[in-house]
Amino acid sequence: MAQPQLRVTFSGLCLFDFNFPLRGPTLPTKASVLLQRLTRARPLSRVVNGQAEVLDQHFPLLEFNLKNWSPASTRKANFHYLPDDSGRMTKGVCLLNGDDVTIHPDVNPDPDPEKPTLNLVTSAPPPSAVPPTGTALETLWWMVTLDDVFPGNPLNPRIRKTDPASNQPTLARVTLNQGSLKTRELTNSPCTIVGPGISSFNRRVGTAFGLEVYCQENVEIRMKTMRNGRMETSKLVLVSKDGSDIEIGISNMEIDRFIGMDPADGPRALGDFEVFTSLLTNPITGLKPILLETSPGGSSGCCGHANCLSASA
Numbered sequence: 001m002a003q004p005q006l007r008v009t010f011s012g013l014c015l016f017d018f019n020f021p022l023r024g025p026t027l028p029t030k031a032s033v034l035l036q037r038l039t040r041a042r043p044l045s046r047v048v049n050g051q052a053e054v055l056d057q058h059f060p061l062l063e064f065n066l067k068n069w070s071p072a073s074t075r076k077a078n079f080h081y082l083p084d085d086s087g088r089m090t091k092g093v094c095l096l097n098g099d100d101v102t103i104h105p106d107v108n109p110d111p112d113p114e115k116p117t118l119n120l121v122t123s124a125p126p127p128s129a130v131p132p133t134g135t136a137l138e139t140l141w142w143m144v145t146l147d148d149v150f151p152g153n154p155l156n157p158r159i160r161k162t163d164p165a166s167n168q169p170t171l172a173r174v175t176l177n178q179g180s181l182k183t184r185e186l187t188n189s190p191c192t193i194v195g196p197g198i199s200s201f202n203r204r205v206g207t208a209f210g211l212e213v214y215c216q217e218n219v220e221i222r223m224k225t226m227r228n229g230r231m232e233t234s235k236l237v238l239v240s241k242d243g244s245d246i247e248i249g250i251s252n253m254e255i256d257r258f259i260g261m262d263p264a265d266g267p268r269a270l271g272d273f274e275v276f277t278s279l280l281t282n283p284i285t286g287l288k289p290i291l292l293e294t295s296p297g298g299s300s301g302c303c304g305h306a307n308c309l310s311a312s313a
Contacts, residue, residue, distance in 0.1 A: 004240040006105060006219045008211040009184060012253035013038060013058055013275055016209070016310040017160060022122055022145055030116035030177045034159070035060035035096060035252040037171040038275060045288050046271030053269040056254045060096035060172040062221070062236075063249045063258075070237040075223060081258050093258055094236065096172035096250075098165045099223040105215035108178060116177035138182035142206035146276070146311045149193055149201075149289050155311040156281045165226055169279060174250060179213035187293050195289030205291065209308055219246055276309055 010016075014035055018028035038058035046053045066080065069092060077092030084090050104110065111117065121139045129136035146154060164173045185208040193199035213219070221236040238246045256262070274288040 002243070003214050003216070004243050004245050006103065006179075006211075006213045006215055006238070006246045006248070008103070008213075009208055009247070009249045010210070010251070010308060011208040011249065012251040012308070013272065014250075014252050014308045015155070015276065015279065016143065016308060017155060018310060019116070022140060022143065022310050023147075027120060027122065029118050030175070031118060031181070032160070033174040033176065033250070034170045034279075035164075035172040035174070035250075036275060036279065037166075037169055038252065039171070042275075044269055044271045044274055045286070046269070046274070046290065048270075053271050055269050055272050055275065058252050059255055060099075060252045061250070061255075061258070062094040062096055062101070063251075064092050064094075064236070064238055065247060066090055066092045067241055068238040068246050070218065070239045072237040073235060075221075075234040075236040079258075081260070094223075096223075098168075098225045098227070099172045100164055100225070101172065101174040101250075102222045103174075103176070103178075103211075103213060104220040104222060105178075105213050106218050106220075107214055107216050109220065111178050113177065118176050118178060119180045120182070132186070137186070140181065140183060140206070140209075140310075142183045142186055142204065143209065143308065143310045144191075144205050144291060146280070146309060149273070149291060149309070150277070150280055150284070153280045153282050153284070155279055159279050163226065176211055179211050182210050182212070184208040184210040189293050191291050191293050193289050194292050195287055197289075199289075201291075202294070206308065215240065215246070221248075273309075279311075 014033050017032045017034055019030045020026045020028045041057055042055050043052040044055055078095045079093055080089035082091040122141055123139055124141045125132050125136035125139055159169055162168055164170045183206040186204045186206055190202050191205050193201045218237055218239045223234050225232050240246055271290045273290040277284045277288045
């Protein structure tokens, strides 16, 4: 029987902060996934039909299959969703509000923080890989970087050094220091950078990314949160059923699908990519660069998904 894996899917407005530049000569071995505080609707600089686009509320969420939940957990779901044919809910969701999240599989519960072993590939896929599959799809070459969109304007160091909290720019943080990080989904069409100046950027980009970590039977998701000046800790323990993989999702997105609404029922901002400008070292005023799919109909960043972005130390 194959060894089970924890499979984590990241989607939405997430920022991957790597310990080495994603395009540099040294491959990253660690990343912090920063989930920005976007819990209030806000106007964007992009104007459509004479009106500014509005970014709906986004919430950092961790979803898991209820069948994998273990009573050893001290963290329960904030709410359940997705009923089966009998009406029994199948998914649990934890709201990440000030949480610092780490992943601990039973095969390597406490990895050495000085020797992280996150594995990834950043090489460009061969031109013949159309559509890209296998390693041609999984490479992080598809991940857009801050330098692609905002050249010479890196992540503000204070963002990196500040712990997540309900009153901070980063509402949640997930540390990745083991396993394999891969691209999972791409836009259907190439994207370009729209805004002041001219950009030569023109290619498909990643909209969802996955982490794969081997385990034996279970994985412990540890969460630390500062509440009223006191550090609180909790753990979400997920157990493999019959040797099958454990799957979770971590996102920073609208809450529609979790409450049974079709995301297509409401308008989606095309310019939501601009929210990352508030995390930059040098503020941008006026019209802000955004990433847009070149074909009509793309929404929420690109192709119906809000986009992840990467930064580097």
